[in-house]
Structure formats: C-alpha cells, structure tokens
Amino acid sequence: MAVFWYTLLFSCVALVHVLPETVGADKSQREREADKVVYLPGQPLEQFGFQHFAGYIKLRPNDEKALFYWFFEAQNDVSHRPLVLWLNGGHTGHKANEGRKKREEKGEGPGCSSVAYGAMQELGPFLVRNKGQLIYNKYSWNKVANILFLEAPVGVGFSYSNKSGDTEKLGDSITAEDSHAFLIGWFKRFPNFRLHDFYIAGESYAGHYVPQLANLIHEKNKGAKKGYSINLKGILMGNAVINDPTDQPGLIDYAWTHAIISDQLHRNIYKDCDFKSNISTSQCTMHIRGFLEAYSGIDIYNIYAPVCLSSLNKAAQKLIVAPRFFTQHDLWHKLPSGYDPCTEDYVEAYLNREDVQKALHANLTKLSYPYTPCSNIIRKWNDAPDTVLPIIRKLLNTGLRVWVFSGDTDGRVPVTSTRYSINEMGLKVKEEWRAWYHKQQVAGWVGTYVEGGLTFLTVRGAGHQVPMFAPDQSLSLFSHFLSNTPLPSSHH
Known part of the structure; x- marks a missing residue:
C-alpha cells in the first residue's frame, strides 16, 4: 500500500512539472491549426x-x-x-x-x-x-x-x-x-x-x-x-x-547618366543645392522641380518599363521613400510610380x-x-x-x-x-567588380569586401x-546568399 501511495504521489508531482509545457504546446498547436490557410x-x-x-x-x-x-x-x-x-x-x-x-x-x-x-x-x-x-x-x-x-x-x-x-x-x-x-x-x-x-x-x-x-x-x-x-x-x-547624404546625389547622378536630365540641369543642381546641410534655396527648388518634371512621364522605379496608363492621373500612395529636397514638391507625389501600378x-x-x-x-x-498597400493612417x-x-x-x-x-x-x-x-x-575590396551569370547570360555585376x-x-x-x-535571377541570388556561395563567374 505504501508503494501505491508513493507511486501516485510521484505521478502527481511529475504531472505538475509537465503540465504547463504540455498545455503550452497544445495551445500553440491549436493556434497554428487555426491559422492554416486551407484555400485562397x-x-x-x-x-x-x-x-x-x-x-x-x-x-x-x-x-x-x-x-x-x-x-x-x-x-x-x-x-x-x-x-x-x-x-x-x-x-x-x-x-x-x-x-x-x-x-x-x-x-x-x-x-x-x-x-x-x-x-x-x-x-x-x-x-x-x-x-x-x-x-x-x-x-x-x-x-x-x-x-x-x-x-x-x-x-x-x-x-x-x-x-x-x-x-x-x-x-x-x-x-x-x-x-x-x-x-x-x-x-x-x-x-x-x-x-x-x-x-x-x-x-x-x-x-x-x-x-x-x-x-x-x-x-x-x-x-x-x-x-x-x-x-x-x-x-x-x-x-x-x-x-x-549619398542617396540624394546618387539620385541626381543616375538621372543624368541615363539621359533623363540635361547636363545643364545636372550642373545647376550641384551648384545651388547643398545636400549635406539640407538647406534649400529658391534656385535649388526650381532645379529640383525640373528634375521631377523629367520623370513625370515614366516610372521612376523602372525607367525602361511601360506605365499603367489607367493610373497615370491617380496620385496614389506608392512605395516612395524620399529625401526632403524632393518630397516638398507636390509633383513628387504625382509621378507615375509603382512596378506596374495596375498590378497594385x-x-x-x-x-x-x-x-x-x-x-x-x-x-x-x-x-x-x-485595406491599402501603403498605409493612409500613419501620419507621423x-x-x-x-x-x-x-x-x-x-x-x-x-x-x-x-x-x-x-x-x-x-x-x-x-x-x-x-x-x-x-x-x-x-x-x-576582396573580389573586384565582375559579371555574374544565370542561364549563360550576364545577370548583373558583383563585388565583395574583406x-x-x-x-x-x-x-x-x-x-x-x-x-x-527579374524573378529567375532573383531566386538565383537568393539561393546563393543562403548557401553563402559565390555567384557564378561564367556562363557554364
């Protein structure tokens, strides 16, 4: 009889120690099952x-x-x-x-x-x-x-x-x-x-x-x-x-090197805009407006992609993140923007x-x-x-x-x-700038640092x-990132 009561007592003590973990596991399993998406x-x-x-x-x-x-x-x-x-x-x-x-x-x-x-x-x-x-x-x-x-x-x-x-x-x-x-x-x-x-x-x-x-x-x-x-x-x-400090000049230089803005506008922006101090003069403001107007008919997010014509006049909230030199202009918010806005x-x-x-x-x-892809209620x-x-x-x-x-x-x-x-x-620099390949084609360029x-x-x-x-190439770069292996250096 003493053995029986000792065994029962030991079992109860063990149950007290196991129970919280078991209950937690059961709760997690129930929550997972409730979150499972059965059909879209x-x-x-x-x-x-x-x-x-x-x-x-x-x-x-x-x-x-x-x-x-x-x-x-x-x-x-x-x-x-x-x-x-x-x-x-x-x-x-x-x-x-x-x-x-x-x-x-x-x-x-x-x-x-x-x-x-x-x-x-x-x-x-x-x-x-x-x-x-x-x-x-x-x-x-x-x-x-x-x-x-x-x-x-x-x-x-x-x-x-x-x-x-x-x-x-x-x-x-x-x-x-x-x-x-x-x-x-x-x-x-x-x-x-x-x-x-x-x-x-x-x-x-x-x-x-x-x-x-x-x-x-x-x-x-x-x-x-x-x-x-x-x-x-x-x-x-x-x-x-x-x-x-580098995002802003990088934005200007990219537009210039891709023939979106003129030599003169490029020079004027650098002459009259102080990106380091973020102090904007009236001359700078005028130049930035010219910069924005240069982008007004194309998609700033992919300069060679067609825009969704049905969205051209819709000043929708897109994935725009910008320094204040650009966002103070109303025109910035009206640029065609957004990776096929029709899909959005x-x-x-x-x-x-x-x-x-x-x-x-x-x-x-x-x-x-x-529901909106970009929040309309975050105001600060x-x-x-x-x-x-x-x-x-x-x-x-x-x-x-x-x-x-x-x-x-x-x-x-x-x-x-x-x-x-x-x-x-x-x-x-560890490895100098070089081409990387996917399916025997140059997929981009890569460099690594020590x-x-x-x-x-x-x-x-x-x-x-x-x-x-670039879905195929992006999956390739993602796979190489996860495996920490170099991107292919030839088309073989």
Whole structure:
C-alpha cells in the first residue's frame, strides 16, 4: 500500500512539472491549426506540396497591438530549410520624421505592406492578376526557404492597435521593438522553427528596418532566456535606403547618366543645392522641380518599363521613400510610380474582398478603413537616423552575412546611391567588380569586401522590385546568399 501511495504521489508531482509545457504546446498547436490557410479564392487548381498560415500575433499582454503575418513553408525539406523574414519599405505622402531635429518637411515615411508587395507581387508563391485570379509563381522564394511576410508597424495592412494613439508614436525604434516582440510570439506558435537558421530580407525603406531589427536581435540574444534567442545568420537588402547624404546625389547622378536630365540641369543642381546641410534655396527648388518634371512621364522605379496608363492621373500612395529636397514638391507625389501600378490595383481589390480576408484570418476586428498597400493612417514618423551605415558595419563585425543588391533600372533608390553609400564605409575590396551569370547570360555585376563578408551586386534590367522584374535571377541570388556561395563567374 505504501508503494501505491508513493507511486501516485510521484505521478502527481511529475504531472505538475509537465503540465504547463504540455498545455503550452497544445495551445500553440491549436493556434497554428487555426491559422492554416486551407484555400485562397482564385488560386490555381493544381495541388501544391506546402502549407501556409496567416493570422495575428498579439505583441505583449499589456498593450493593444497585433501584427499580421503570412507564412509559407518551404516547398520541400521544410525542417532543414532556413527561415527568412521579408519586410517591405515605405512611401511619402504624410508628414514624416516630425521628431527629427531641424527637419520638419516631408521626408521618409514607412508604411507599405510586405503582403501586398513582397508576397503578392514579387516573391510569394501566389501572384495576383486581373479579376482576382492568382497564378503560381515558379520562382517563388519558398522553393529554397521558409518565408515569413510581416505587416509592420501597426497601421500597415491588416496590422492594428486598439489604442488609436499608437499610430502617432511610430518610428524606427518602435518598429524594431514591435517586430522583435512579434518574432518572439511567432516562435512560440511555431516552436519547430526556433532553431532554424534565420535571415532578414527586404527592400526600399527596409534598408532601415532590416539592419535595425538585426541589431536589436543581436543585442537581445546576449541576455536572452531559453527559447527567446533567435538564430540570426545574416541580412539581405535590395535597392535599400541606407544613407541620406549619398542617396540624394546618387539620385541626381543616375538621372543624368541615363539621359533623363540635361547636363545643364545636372550642373545647376550641384551648384545651388547643398545636400549635406539640407538647406534649400529658391534656385535649388526650381532645379529640383525640373528634375521631377523629367520623370513625370515614366516610372521612376523602372525607367525602361511601360506605365499603367489607367493610373497615370491617380496620385496614389506608392512605395516612395524620399529625401526632403524632393518630397516638398507636390509633383513628387504625382509621378507615375509603382512596378506596374495596375498590378497594385489588382492586389488592393483582392485583399479588400471579404472572402479573401476570411481565408487569411485577417481583419477580424473589422477595421474602420479599407485595406491599402501603403498605409493612409500613419501620419507621423518620430525617429529615423540619417544613416544606418554604422549599424551595418557593427553587424559585419559580429560575423553576420550582409548582401546588398540593386536592380539597375531603378531611378528611385538607384545603384549609384547604393554604390556611394558602400564607398562611404571605406571597406577593403576582396573580389573586384565582375559579371555574374544565370542561364549563360550576364545577370548583373558583383563585388565583395574583406570586412565581415559584405557582398554588393546588381541585377541587370531589374527595377526597384527586383523579384518582380527579374524573378529567375532573383531566386538565383537568393539561393546563393543562403548557401553563402559565390555567384557564378561564367556562363557554364
């Protein structure tokens, strides 16, 4: 009898110790199952061998923020593939950077969705076409990785806060903190991915988001409790805003070298505009207006691509992120912009459909505003450094892999800007600038640097959204980035 009571007591004690972990695992499994996307309206009829999930992660017990995500498992070998977070950037149109000292004019203002752009126009497995039809993207990045798309900060896409004042307090720092909190919550829901190699990738204003989030992860990993460390291995950024002082002359020089502006206008801008001090004279203002007028009939994001004629007169919010010399002009906001704006219109219509939102477990709180690819409710951006180059250098010194790529027909964050920015870092060259190949054709050019493993490359003929304009080449560069192997140096 004593043995019986001892055994019973031991079993109860063991149950007390196991129960919380079991309950937590059961809760995560229930939440995962609830987030599983079973069918998307308009999706192709063929069967796909991967699962995908969408839903919300509440950031903290004591706040009202919830960020929306869409996660695609890899198409094969899920348990051994890395996990990659994709972030999109920002646009202008709101009074941004109000907290930046001596800069009250309109400037860089994030607020665009990685679901509307990254997932549904660029690198996700399902791309939106006219009349709500989806096509399968044979160059989807989930061919080689598990891909997680996040709409951040709150106010972007389906992400929200029940506390209205939260959208007035946004900036780079809060976005990084909230994105980190999201990742901690997401890993609790998907614990099987906690030990996977983790990378952060993005484009445009994600040139701020990506390194700042990577830096925060690095710092928080130092004192992280068990289960809260993130296995960060590297970052990848495309056509990225990383250094204001070089972004502006890079923008001007690109337009001049591509015969968009005249020799005279190029000289006048440099004579009358002081990009270092950001002090604009009336003469400078006149020259910048001339610069903008030169772009008024073409797509600044891909200077050789046709524009969507039905969108020419629509002053829509696009993925524009600009220094104040340009955004103070109303004409800037009326430029044809946006990687086939017609496709963007299709995506917006699709994500506003009730059946689509139901399938994605989105808009559960019935937001008071329609879905837009770029947020119309973020009206203040309280902090954004002029440069993230010191952060990139710090990340290189920690041993993280850093690749930066440029679609070379993008006039908005052109290859000249990125080249000037990287040159500012004064890194020692490891491998000289050379062509890289894909399918026996030159796909672009690449160079590498000694310090920490920085790689800088171009994608030939691609605009701002590289995976949209060069899907095959972008999948190749992404695969080489993940495997940390050099891009092919010949057409064999």
